[in-house]
Amino acid sequence: MLDIAEELHRWVEQGRDVAVATVVAVGGSAPRPPGAALAVDAGGTVIGSVSGGCVEGAVYELCRQSLQDGRAVVERFGHSDDDALAAGLTCGGVIDVLIMPVRADHPARPAVAAALAAAARGEATALARIVSGPAELTGRALAVRPDGSPAGGFGAHPALDRTVAAEACAFLDAGRTGTLEIGTEGSRCGAPLTLLIESSVPAPRMIVFGAIDFASALARVGRFLGHHVTVCDARPVFATRERFPDADEVVVEWPHAYLERTDVDARTVLCVLTHDTKFDVPLLEIALRLPVAYVGAMGSRRTHLERDRRLREAGLTDRELARLRSPIGLDLGARTPEETALSIAAEIVAARRGGSGVPLRGARTPIHHEDPPLPAGGTGTRPVTAA
Known part of the structure; x- marks a missing residue:
């Protein structure tokens, strides 16, 4: 929820x-x-x-x-093949x-209210709810903050609260939502349990380097996709709020200096649109060594070859250079800033979701990545050993 x-x-x-x-x-x-x-x-x-x-x-x-x-x-x-009018998934x-x-x-209201309030503020939080187990526990909930402090709980089962809080923290650290199966011994309540643990984490960052018209279009698309968008450029005359109204923040600073001091994580995407070696080479030296989700750089194929040469001279390895998506974006035949932003966003989504980028028509790959089949007559679970 x-x-x-x-x-x-x-x-x-x-x-x-x-x-x-x-x-x-x-x-x-x-x-x-x-x-x-x-x-x-x-x-x-x-x-x-x-x-x-x-x-x-x-x-x-x-x-x-x-x-x-x-x-x-x-x-x-x-x-349902037998009854076309039955409620079912046509897919x-x-x-x-x-x-x-x-x-x-x-009894779940306090935990639900705490988790909703935190998520609405953009703070990290996890919400665990019992899906199956003893009747008196079904539907109860526990909210957990990143530091492990809980809100709500499962009634007269403090040991179960501690077990679930620890597991919910692990889900939250990974930014993952899914089911948790706890055996009779681990549940501390005399019966096995299945829980749904939801994680809500702050929006992933998109940092766009280069205050150009393509960056303005990319900021709009990035925000639409749910990113917290930062535009960074060393030139104050170009890096202004008026030119980038869709960015969450606009930073006037040398790109490599800003990247050295700002926080990034495994969900962060970096889009280098500076198209100038004095900016993008020192920037990419840092970017390609960071544990981020995506690094892309704009430029022609000739620009890419020259950039690659300079980065190798700077000491980057083949493995580090292989992380660079350059020229940036998928081949959509894009011309305008908006079309180019769409091609970049499409590559980011494909990299995140494991997509191929080929047209679905005629492709033999599934539209949705399949999860393991559900067991007959019950909820799908992925067993996790409880502490």
């Missing part, structure tokens, strides 16, 4: 009773990943999506029922959905 945290947090702050449907696990080709959520308030207002439209009507009715009876349930939806996949009430009197 953390994918709709901003709006859902407002609902909870307003004291509304809500029911939330969350994708727990997927099998085959499914349109939304684990953690995708749809919420319904007592007045029937809806936000979010669990399937892109395929089963929303059936999920809506289940949420309304959950609001009335206060029960949490797990429902499976899949493609052929299977999803398990947890529907739970978050009424004012529900």
Whole structure:
């Protein structure tokens, strides 16, 4: 549910009773990943999506029922060849959905409210909810901050709280959402448990070096894709808020000096559009040695060869140079700044998701990367050894 945290947090702050449907696990080709959520308030207002439209009507009715009876349930939806009118996924996949009430009197409300508030502020947080286990625990929740401090809990089971908090921190460190299976011994409550752990982490950074018209278009696309966008250039006359209204921040500084002092991580993407050796060579010397997700540099093929030569002279290895995506972007035949920004963004997405960049028409690769098949009659789980 953390994918709709901003709006859902407002609902909870307003004291509304809500029911939330969350994708727990997927099998085959499914349109939304684990953690995708749809919420319904007592007045029937809806936000979010669990399937892109395929089963929303059936999920809506289940949420309304959950609001009335206060029960949490797990429902499976899949493609139905026998009944074309049955609620199912036309893409052929299977999803398990947890529907739970978050009424004012529900024991999970404090943990859910804490996680939603943190996610809405852009802070890192994890939310663990019991999907299957003892009836008195189903639907209970625990929110965990990066330092491991919890909010909420599983009632009279402090040992279970500690176990789940430790596992949730591991999910949060990886920025991952998925299921956690804890055996009877590890659960400390006398029965095996399956939990859904959602992670919400701050937006990944996109740092665009070079205050040019292509950078302005890329800042718009980067923000649209959910990045925190920084534009950096050493020239104050070009690096202005007026020229880059879609950037979260504009920095006037030599690019390599800024990259040396700023924070980056394994999700950060670096786009070097400076197109000037006095900027991009010292910048790329640093960038290609950082543990970031993507490094791309603009320029013609001749520019790339000259840049490659200078970087080798600076001491970069073949392995380091192999990380450089240059010329930057996919071959879309782009001409305008907007088209070029689209080609760069497409390459970033392909690198992140493992896509090939070839047209889907005629391709033999799956549209959605498949997860392991779900076990018969239950939620999909990936066993994790509990502490």
